Amino acid sequence: MAKQTPCSFLLVLVLGELFFEGVVNVQSEYISAVGDPEMRRDSLRVAIESWNQCNEVGEENLQTGSPRAADCFDIYRVYSPQTNSDSCSICNEMPYVLVHRVTDADNKLTTGEPFLGLQPKSQFDVDLYAADKELYLGSKCEVDDTPNPWQFWMIMLKNGNMDTTAARCPKNGQKVGPFRPDYNAFPCFGDGCMKQPYIYHDYTKLRWPDTTTLKGRFFGSWDSNWDVSRGTMGNTSYYSVTWEKKIGEGSWVFHHVLRTSTKYPWLMLYLRSDSTHGFSGGYHYSTRGMSKIIPESPNFKVRFTLNVIKGGGPHSQFYLMDMGSCWKNNGLPCDGNVTSDVTRYSEMIINPQTPAWCKPEKLDVCPPYHTFSNGTRVHRNDTSRFPYAAYHLHCSPGTAEHLEAPSNLCDPYSNPQPQEIVQILPHPVWGEYGYPTKQGEGWIGDSRTWELDVGRLSQSLYFYQDPGTRPARRQWMSIDLGTEIFKDPDQVAEWTVSDFNILVPEQ
Numbered sequence: 001m002a003k004q005t006p007c008s009f010l011l012v013l014v015l016g017e018l019f020f021e022g023v024v025n026v027q028s029e030y031i032s033a034v035g036d037p038e039m040r041r042d043s044l045r046v047a048i049e050s051w052n053q054c055n056e057v058g059e060e061n062l063q064t065g066s067p068r069a070a071d072c073f074d075i076y077r078v079y080s081p082q083t084n085s086d087s088c089s090i091c092n093e094m095p096y097v098l099v100h101r102v103t104d105a106d107n108k109l110t111t112g113e114p115f116l117g118l119q120p121k122s123q124f125d126v127d128l129y130a131a132d133k134e135l136y137l138g139s140k141c142e143v144d145d146t147p148n149p150w151q152f153w154m155i156m157l158k159n160g161n162m163d164t165t166a167a168r169c170p171k172n173g174q175k176v177g178p179f180r181p182d183y184n185a186f187p188c189f190g191d192g193c194m195k196q197p198y199i200y201h202d203y204t205k206l207r208w209p210d211t212t213t214l215k216g217r218f219f220g221s222w223d224s225n226w227d228v229s230r231g232t233m234g235n236t237s238y239y240s241v242t243w244e245k246k247i248g249e250g251s252w253v254f255h256h257v258l259r260t261s262t263k264y265p266w267l268m269l270y271l272r273s274d275s276t277h278g279f280s281g282g283y284h285y286s287t288r289g290m291s292k293i294i295p296e297s298p299n300f301k302v303r304f305t306l307n308v309i310k311g312g313g314p315h316s317q318f319y320l321m322d323m324g325s326c327w328k329n330n331g332l333p334c335d336g337n338v339t340s341d342v343t344r345y346s347e348m349i350i351n352p353q354t355p356a357w358c359k360p361e362k363l364d365v366c367p368p369y370h371t372f373s374n375g376t377r378v379h380r381n382d383t384s385r386f387p388y389a390a391y392h393l394h395c396s397p398g399t400a401e402h403l404e405a406p407s408n409l410c411d412p413y414s415n416p417q418p419q420e421i422v423q424i425l426p427h428p429v430w431g432e433y434g435y436p437t438k439q440g441e442g443w444i445g446d447s448r449t450w451e452l453d454v455g456r457l458s459q460s461l462y463f464y465q466d467p468g469t470r471p472a473r474r475q476w477m478s479i480d481l482g483t484e485i486f487k488d489p490d491q492v493a494e495w496t497v498s499d500f501n502i503l504v505p506e507q
Contacts, residue, residue, distance in 0.1 A: 035150030045152035054169035065110030072141035131285035138288030160266025173338035270482035281324015281478030297474035298459035307447035312493030324478035358391035364406035367462035390427035
């Protein structure tokens with residue numbers, strides 16, 4: 001009888017990622033613009049970022065460090081080609097192994113600490129340091145692909161508090177000094193109200209004893225008195241994003257929870273597919289993300305499954321779809337000059353408690369015109385044909401010089417540069433694009449898989465541009481969904497997202 005080789009000598013790590021990569025099941029003329037189509041890739045890439053009111057860091061949380069972190073790993077099958085399963089018990093108990101690319105030390109880097117690629121000017125600047133840290137984490141997570149490499153899905157947190165006496169946020173891209181607090185406009189309980197949250201991390205691992213299910217999460221709070229062991233208990237802010245998947249089957253399911261508190265009543269939590277290089281929507285730093293091809297109007301679609309479990313209260317601007325882009329008022333692409341760049345947002349709000357502010361008697365919050373799907377354009381003064389109920393709000397950039405009266409200017413502080421926002425509501429005029437046509441569709445108890453003709457709809461929306469200038473290319477560097485709970489304490493939103501994909505025409 002031949003001597004049996006010990007199991008430990010027969011374990012082999014299969015170099016190369018598992019074959020469970022997911023396939024895009026769409027018409028042949030479309031391809032995926034994201035590196036992880038439909039979120040089916042077992043070897044996950046996910047990161048988290050946090051911002052203050054004007055999309056900067058401003059003030060780190062000393063315990064967390066610079067507010068960027070990532071969970072990126074490769075999964076390998078452990079097997080023994082020379083023995084059967086009966087002769088290698090550990091092969092049955094641990095059939096897979098996860099190799100994480102980002103360490104705890106990487107995630108806890110804080111301003112002043114060096115790392116590979118850190119620019120000298122960034123080392124002691126909290127805003128620049130976080131931007132460089134994101135690039136560093138992206139380099140550790142990057143996956144080679146065609147036509148571009150990609151890095152990770154991005155979880156975005158944002159705190160709407162603003163300390164007006166600290167002068168941290170510019171006004172329409174221009175630096176301004178301190179000014180008197182206006183707590184109705186900008187919540188702030190005092191010094192420290194703009195600080196970054198605690199970020200805790202459960203690294204993705206195989207669940208025990210089910211060794212075929214992967215699970216991980218980021219979670220934390222902005223409140224200093226938050227008890228990590230109590231979760232959402234008590235009047236404290238809280239966020240959690242948990243991701244879970246069975247190896248080789250289906251999509252990752254991202255489970256989100258967001259809670260506001262008295263001190264932090266204005267909070268945001270989104271899951272984003274950002275551009276893999278260059279600017280993302282709302283930022284003037286180079287970023288990293290999942291979109292290896294930047295979708296451009298009018299030719300792209302977005303598919304995902306959304307299940308809203310808790311809505312977040314009457315002031316939860318829950319975005320079925322939120323898109324971010326940037327172009328100057330003269331139509332030229334943004335170049336990082338915050339005094340002339342303008343962030344453009346298009347957002348569909350599905351919370352049925354969100355009213356249409358746009359009305360015949362309130363034209364300043366309506367876009368100047370609406371374009372129907374057949375190309376017909378109708379002015380907002382045409383009370384018999386303009387679909388007022390389709391719009392929650394339109395606001396114009398503060399740098400626009402040729403606005404049609406009446407007009408309403410966007411908040412000049414909540415982006416590093418001026419911004420323009422178009423917020424739409426469920427309405428029959430959006431039905432041809434696959435969007436909800438009536439209030440309540442896609443809301444609590446109505447989980448759906450959506451396929452939205454986002455490109456064609458976004459091409460039809462009004463955005464300001466200087467008269468006589470060439471129309472801007474509407475390239476959307478950020479495609480995301482989630483909620484913004486607007487100045488409403490003690491509210492909880494909860495939802496899941498899976499199967500996310502962006503589809504563009506095959507070249």
